[in-house]
Amino acid sequence: MKVIILLIIASLTVAIGFLIAFFWSVKTGQFDDDTSPAVRILMDNEITSNEKSKNNHYDN
Amino acid sequence: MSTLNTTTTATTTCFHCHETCEEDKVRFDDKDFCCVGCKLVYEVLNENNLCNYYAISDNPGINRKNSYLGNRFAFLDEEQIINKLISFKSNNEIHIRFHIPNMHCSSCIWLLENFSRIDKGVIRSQVDFVSKELLIVFNTSLTNLRNIVEQLTLIGYEPELNLNKVSNHSFLKKSNARIYKIGLAGFAFGNIMLLSFPEYLSGGIFGAEDFRHLFRYIIVVLALPVFFYSASEFFINSFRSFRQQVVNIDVPIAIGILAMFLRSLYEITSGTGPGYFDSMSGLVFFMLIGRNFQDKTYQWLSFNRDYTSYFPIAVTRYNGLKEETVLVNDVVKGDRLKIRNHEIIPADVKLLNQSAHIDYSFVSGESTPVKVNKGELIYAGAKLLNGPIDVLVDQATSNSYLTKLWNQQSDKVIQISYFQKMVNIISRWFVLVTVLIAVSSFAYWYSTDFTKAINAFTSVLVIACACALALSAPFTFGNIIRLLGKKGIYLRNVQVIEKLADIDTVIFDKTGTLTEPESNHIRYEGDELDDFNLRAIYTIISSSTHPLSVVLAKYLKLKPFSDPELHIEEFPGKGISAMIFGHHYKIGSEEFVTEKKENSSLKSTRVYIGINNEVLGYFSIQNKYRDGIKQLTNDLANHKINLGVISGDDEHERFNLTTLLPEGTHLHFNCKPIDKLNYINELNQHGFKTMMVGDGFNDAGALMHSHVGVAVSNDINNFTPACDAIIMGSNLSKLEKLIRLAKSANRIIIISFIISLVYNFLGLWFAVQGTLSPVIAAILMPISTSSLVIYTVVASSIKARRLGFTK
Numbered sequence: 001m002k003v004i005i006l007l008i009i010a011s012l013t014v015a016i017g018f019l020i021a022f023f024w025s026v027k028t029g030q031f032d033d034d035t036s037p038a039v040r041i042l043m044d045n046e047i048t049s050n051e052k053s054k055n056n057h058y059d060n
Numbered sequence: 061m062s063t064l065n066t067t068t069t070a071t072t073t074c075f076h077c078h079e080t081c082e083e084d085k086v087r088f089d090d091k092d093f094c095c096v097g098c099k100l101v102y103e104v105l106n107e108n109n110l111c112n113y114y115a116i117s118d119n120p121g122i123n124r125k126n127s128y129l130g131n132r133f134a135f136l137d138e139e140q141i142i143n144k145l146i147s148f149k150s151n152n153e154i155h156i157r158f159h160i161p162n163m164h165c166s167s168c169i170w171l172l173e174n175f176s177r178i179d180k181g182v183i184r185s186q187v188d189f190v191s192k193e194l195l196i197v198f199n200t201s202l203t204n205l206r207n208i209v210e211q212l213t214l215i216g217y218e219p220e221l222n223l224n225k226v227s228n229h230s231f232l233k234k235s236n237a238r239i240y241k242i243g244l245a246g247f248a249f250g251n252i253m254l255l256s257f258p259e260y261l262s263g264g265i266f267g268a269e270d271f272r273h274l275f276r277y278i279i280v281v282l283a284l285p286v287f288f289y290s291a292s293e294f295f296i297n298s299f300r301s302f303r304q305q306v307v308n309i310d311v312p313i314a315i316g317i318l319a320m321f322l323r324s325l326y327e328i329t330s331g332t333g334p335g336y337f338d339s340m341s342g343l344v345f346f347m348l349i350g351r352n353f354q355d356k357t358y359q360w361l362s363f364n365r366d367y368t369s370y371f372p373i374a375v376t377r378y379n380g381l382k383e384e385t386v387l388v389n390d391v392v393k394g395d396r397l398k399i400r401n402h403e404i405i406p407a408d409v410k411l412l413n414q415s416a417h418i419d420y421s422f423v424s425g426e427s428t429p430v431k432v433n434k435g436e437l438i439y440a441g442a443k444l445l446n447g448p449i450d451v452l453v454d455q456a457t458s459n460s461y462l463t464k465l466w467n468q469q470s471d472k473v474i475q476i477s478y479f480q481k482m483v484n485i486i487s488r489w490f491v492l493v494t495v496l497i498a499v500s501s502f503a504y505w506y507s508t509d510f511t512k513a514i515n516a517f518t519s520v521l522v523i524a525c526a527c528a529l530a531l532s533a534p535f536t537f538g539n540i541i542r543l544l545g546k547k548g549i550y551l552r553n554v555q556v557i558e559k560l561a562d563i564d565t566v567i568f569d570k571t572g573t574l575t576e577p578e579s580n581h582i583r584y585e586g587d588e589l590d591d592f593n594l595r596a597i598y599t600i601i602s603s604s605t606h607p608l609s610v611v612l613a614k615y616l617k618l619k620p621f622s623d624p625e626l627h628i629e630e631f632p633g634k635g636i637s638a639m640i641f642g643h644h645y646k647i648g649s650e651e652f653v654t655e656k657k658e659n660s661s662l663k664s665t666r667v668y669i670g671i672n673n674e675v676l677g678y679f680s681i682q683n684k685y686r687d688g689i690k691q692l693t694n695d696l697a698n699h700k701i702n703l704g705v706i707s708g709d710d711e712h713e714r715f716n717l718t719t720l721l722p723e724g725t726h727l728h729f730n731c732k733p734i735d736k737l738n739y740i741n742e743l744n745q746h747g748f749k750t751m752m753v754g755d756g757f758n759d760a761g762a763l764m765h766s767h768v769g770v771a772v773s774n775d776i777n778n779f780t781p782a783c784d785a786i787i788m789g790s791n792l793s794k795l796e797k798l799i800r801l802a803k804s805a806n807r808i809i810i811i812s813f814i815i816s817l818v819y820n821f822l823g824l825w826f827a828v829q830g831t832l833s834p835v836i837a838a839i840l841m842p843i844s845t846s847s848l849v850i851y852t853v854v855a856s857s858i859k860a861r862r863l864g865f866t867k
Contacts, residue, residue, distance in 0.1 A: 004271065008278070012251065019247045026239050035189035039166040040173065043116070 075114070076102050076121035101215050108177045113167050120167030122216030132403075133213070135374030135385045136206035145205070145221065152201050153183070158194045158212070158219035163187065172217060179203050179211050194219070221373055238355075242348045245290040248282045249341040253838075255279050259334045260835045276328045276335070283337040287321050291344045307488040312526035313347060315491065319521035334834050336522055339841045346845045347530055354534030354554050371406045371440070371457060375399075378450075388457050395453045405442045408460045409451035410435060417445040483529055486813075494524040501828040509830075516830040523823035523832055527845045528816030532809045536852040540805055543860045548788035549798065556784045559768050560802035562749050566696055566795070567740065567762070569754035570707035570717070573772045575683035576789070582615045586669070586677010593671060594618060600638045600645055603628055608667055609636070609647075612679060635668075646670035650678070665712055683713060688793030690720055695796040697722040702748065706731045706739055708758055737761035753795070770795070797863040808855045812848050819844035 025031065073080055074094035086093040089106065093099040098121065105111055113120055135141055148155035163172070169187045172194050176182040181203025186195045194217075198208060212219055255275045294317060297310035317340060324335025377386045378396040388406045391397065396412070399405055405418075411432050418430050420442050432438055438451065440460035498520035505513035537554035544551060551557060568574050589597070598618040601609040603626075627639040635648010646653045646669075653668035654675050666678040693703055704726040705717060711729045718727070728739065736754075740762045743750045752759065752766035755773065763769030763783045771783040772792055787795070823840055826832040860866055 005274065008255075008274075011254075012278070015247065015251055019243065022243050023240060026236055026243070031239075033188045033190045036169050036187045039169050039189075043112075043170050043173075 074098050074121070078121065104178060104215060105171070110171060110174060110177060113171045116167040116170050117165040120165055120171075122162055132372075133206050133209050134376075135372075135387075136209055137204070138374070138385050141374060141385075141387065142205050152199055153197060154200055154205070155195065155197050156205070158196065158209075158221075160192055160194050160212070160217045160219050162217050163189065163192045163194075168217070171215065175212075178215070179208055182208065238348065238352055241290040241293075242345065242352060245286050245341055245345040245348055248286045248290075249338065249345045252279050252282050252338040252341055255282075256334060256338045256834070256838065260838065273331075279335070279337050280325070280328055283321070283324070283341060286341045286344055287317070290341075290348065291317050294344075294347070306484060307491055309483050309487050309526065309529050312487055312490050312494065312524070313343075313530055315494070315521060316525060317344065319518055323518040323522060336834050336837050339522070339834070339837045342838075342842055343525070343527070343845070346527065346849070350531040350534040350849075353538040372404055375406050391453055392456055393453055397451050397453060398448055399444050399451055400448045401444060401446060403444055405438055405440055405444060405451070407440050407453045407457045408455035409438050409440075410454050411438060412450040412452055416449045419443040419445050483533070486529060487526065490524070490526055490529065494520060497524070497824060497828065501830075504828075505830060512830040515832075516828055519827035519830065519832040520824060523827045523837060523840070524820055525816070525823070525841065525844060528813050528848055531845060531848055532812035532816075532852050535849050536805050536808050536812075536856045539853045539856045540801065540860060543857065543865055544798075547794075547865050548791050549794070549865075550786045552784045556768060557802045557805055559749075559784070560751075560799055561806050563701065563751045563768060563799055565702040565704070565743055565748040566751045566753065567704040567706060567743070567766070569736075569752075569759050569762075570705055570713065571683070571709055572755040573753055573759075573792075574685055574689055574705065574717075576686050581682040581684050582612070583680045583682075584677060585680060586675075589669070589676065593676075595621060596640050596643065596645060597647060597669065599626065599640060600628060600636055600647060604630060604636055608665065608681065611681060612667060615679075644672050682716065685716075685720060686789065686792055692793045692796055693721050693725070696799075697724070699796065699799075701796075701799075702726075704728070704739075706736050706762070708732070708736075733758045733761055737765055740765045753792075794864070797865070801860060801863050801865065804859045805856060808852055808859070811855075812852050815851060816844060816848060 072085065072092045074085075075091035076093055076098035079094050086096055086099045088099050088102065091102070093102065101121065105113055136145075142154075143149075146154050146156045160172070163169070169189060172187050173185055175185040175194075175196070179198070181201075182196060182198045184195075184197040187193070188195070196208060198205075209219060209221070255278055258275065259272065291314075294310045294314045297308065298314040301308040301311060320336045320340040320343075324337050324340065327333035327335040371388055374385050374387050375391060376383050376398040377391065378384075378398065383398060391407055397406075397409065399409075411434055414434050416432050416438070418432050418438055420430055420439070437454060440455075440457060498517045501520055502513045502517040505516050534554065537557050540557055541551050541554060594616060595618050598613060598616045599621045601613045601616075604610075621640070625639075625641060629637045631637065631648070631652065635646060635652040638645045638647070647667060650656065650666060650668050653670040665681045667681065668678040669676045696703060703721060703724070705721070706728045707713070708731055709729060714727060714729065717725075721727075728735075731739070736752075736759060740750055740752055744765065744767070750766040751768045751770060752762045753770045753772060754760075754763050755771060759771075760782060763771060768785065769783040770785045770787055772787055772789050774789040819840065823832070823837075823844075826836055857866070
């Protein structure tokens with residue numbers, strides 16, 4: 001039965017991990033705009049010479 | 061008498077904006093364009109290999125017919141102004157955030173994010189579609205701000221430049237805090253529930269004692285942040301309300317949470333029971349979600365726009381003989397300004413030139429332009445039709461006639477909403493009754509069983525849940541706001557719905573509200589005009605900027621004579637006299653053409669045509685009323701709602717309005733903006749609940765002072781004055797249904813109160829006997845909250861669908 005303690009610790013760690021992930025994603029603005037990232041990913045850059053999307057991270 | 065038919069040519073649509081091309085279409089690269097502006101955008105995109113723009117979504121292009129740049133953005137060369145607009149600056153890099161109202165589809169995102177191909181100085185551009193913002197990072201040595209703004213404007217995405225709202229990120233942070241709180245409460249709710257389950261299910265026979273203690277203490281640890289962080293706003297708000305000596309909705313919630321927390325803490329530390337921490341976190345979780353649901357706002361719509369967003373940011377001022385660009389706010393009395401064609405006059409000014417033509421339509425609602433002579437006053441907000449002119453500032457922008465009107469504080473701001481009042485009253489009674497029941501059950505058990513007395517006392521406080529008060533209104537109103545938003549009706553906040561419910565008087569503005577802007581009924585009456593005459597008339601009026609000429613020219617849509625021997629003389633306020641191919645044409649008012657006294661009881665605006673001193677007939681131009689106005693006003697009248705129309709125009713539409721609108725409608729003409737405001741104030745003082753429906757700057761005062769101000773807009777991205785609701789012109793006929801929906805929303809909330817009373821009685825029945833176990837609380841609480849939420853959302857959706865507010 002002692003294994004339950006281990007399981008509880010494991011499950012809580014996972015849950016807290018997700019909670020932190022949630023906080024982080026809210027903080028970095030990943031929920032602010034739910035439209036343009038979805039569109040952006042489908043857009044092909046037909047000319048790749050002047051690529052500028054390398055520094056395409058969130059600006060916050 | 062004859063009626064004129066204009067022939068319609070085979071319709072081609074513009075490759076760029078997909079609007080129907082008229083006769084003067086432009087052909088380029090095997091594609092049709094409706095105007096040079098659209099062609100230009102295509103050229104720019106084509107040059108830079110950006111034609112994918114047209115492939116991504118169906119109708120991406122924005123019509124460029126009315127594009128006029130000139131020196132409009134010259135002020136963006138000024139260092140001082142640039143610094144006020146940008147958000148970050150380093151050696152040779154500037155970051156700036158533009159608000160671009162025209163952004164509407166995935167093609168827009170694509171084009172704007174590839175903006176660096178059009179302007180090589182742009183390092184990066186990124187779209188935030190929800191708030192319609194574009195972040196641009198550019199190299200100051202390769203390009204400049206003016207260049208970027210002009211390029212954006214050229215391709216149809218004019219940024220809204222406003223010095224006042226450089227960044228309002230503070231409200232963003234606030235809403236994030238709410239999200240964190242909800243996340244934390246939800247996390248704790250789930251995990252506490254999981255850890256409580258063994259205890260509930262085992263019915264007391266729990267494996268080993270150690271586990272029980274371990275689980276309980278983990279629960280305490282999980283519940284602490286919920287109590288101290290997530291629930292903090294309830295305590296802070298109720299503390300504030302105590303200091304103001306009122307009881308608001310947060311008080312019963314805070315009492316419930318506090319009772320649950322203390323009782324559970326006691327139970328666990330003393331080892332007497334598992335406590336109610338799961339119910340507590342659940343309650344906090346649901347309450348916070350309710351709050352968040354009601355705070356739905358349309359970030360990209362502005363309900364608070366003031367005069368500053370209508371006026372230009374900067375103007376040209378004479379400094380001696382030199383021209384300089386200054387901010388509008390820095391203009392003072394006595395300055396000499398230069399106003400260019402089609403610019404907005406930013407202050408009350410005196411004209412220094414001989415004469416000027418001014419369009420006051422946005423200020424007064426009067427659609428015909430006014431001629432102003434030297435030395436006369438021109439009010440701020442007017443648009444110059446022929447320029448440039450020099451003017452002397454008489455009153456600075458902040459003191460101008462219109463700004464004063466705008467700034468007249470209405471008492472609406474401090475008015476506490478009716479529903480809020482009701483909730484506060486109920487909350488007070490709720491607290492009182494709950495405490496009374498708790499104390500009396502304590503007194504009842506006190507003599508026989510002290511522990512049971514304490515138990516009953518706390519149980520009552522725990523189970524008496526004010527969730528109906530706190531949740532039903534947010535969910536009902538929030539749901540309705542969302543549904544309406546999908547149908548092109550945008551409400552400022554949830555309080556508007558409840559105010560809509562008690563509207564008993566609806567006042568309409570005429571021009572642009574009841575009538576469709578830029579759309580007229582035109583008829584010709586008189587001797588038939590042959591093709592030559594029609595083309596001659598068209599050629600003459602095409603050269604005039606008078607609104608009636610423009611309307612008529614658009615209606616005739618003919619081929620002008622390519623090389624006419626034309627001599628035109630325009631008599632402002634009267635008409636045009638012209639010689640063409642040796643024939644003398646007079647086009648204008650009745651008095652001007654027929655040389656007889658004007659008949660003032662006419663029911664339409666008429667443009668008379670005279671050829672070689674012979675009067676042939678007239679074009680009658682009538683406003684075209686929006687579809688469904690008759691139905692709407694009849695429905696409103698049938699529901700005992702008083703109707704009125706206040707118009708800045710003269711009386712020529714009186715006859716049409718009396719036939720269109722139901723009997724008993726009050727009609728007021730020649731109203732200045734201040735008259736409209738005073739009329740609304742007068743109605744308010746007589747106890748009427750007024751709804752003002754208007755569209756322009758001239759209605760701004762009335763919109764602000766009415767109980768509910770509704771701004772009608774044909775393009776949601778256009779300027780709308782401060783108001784409570786923005787409604788698309790095509791949806792105006794739904795106004796009566798909107799009021800009905802608001803009324804039924806109130807009914808739904810009252811029913812949900814009754815439902816929650818049943819749950820409360822059930823809970824109290826256990827509580828007063830001192831037999832409320834955590835299991836019962838854990839079952840009853842989620843059921844009561846979720847059933848309320850489901851009821852309010854479903855009921856309001858069904859009602860909205862019945863009234864035709866869903867797809």
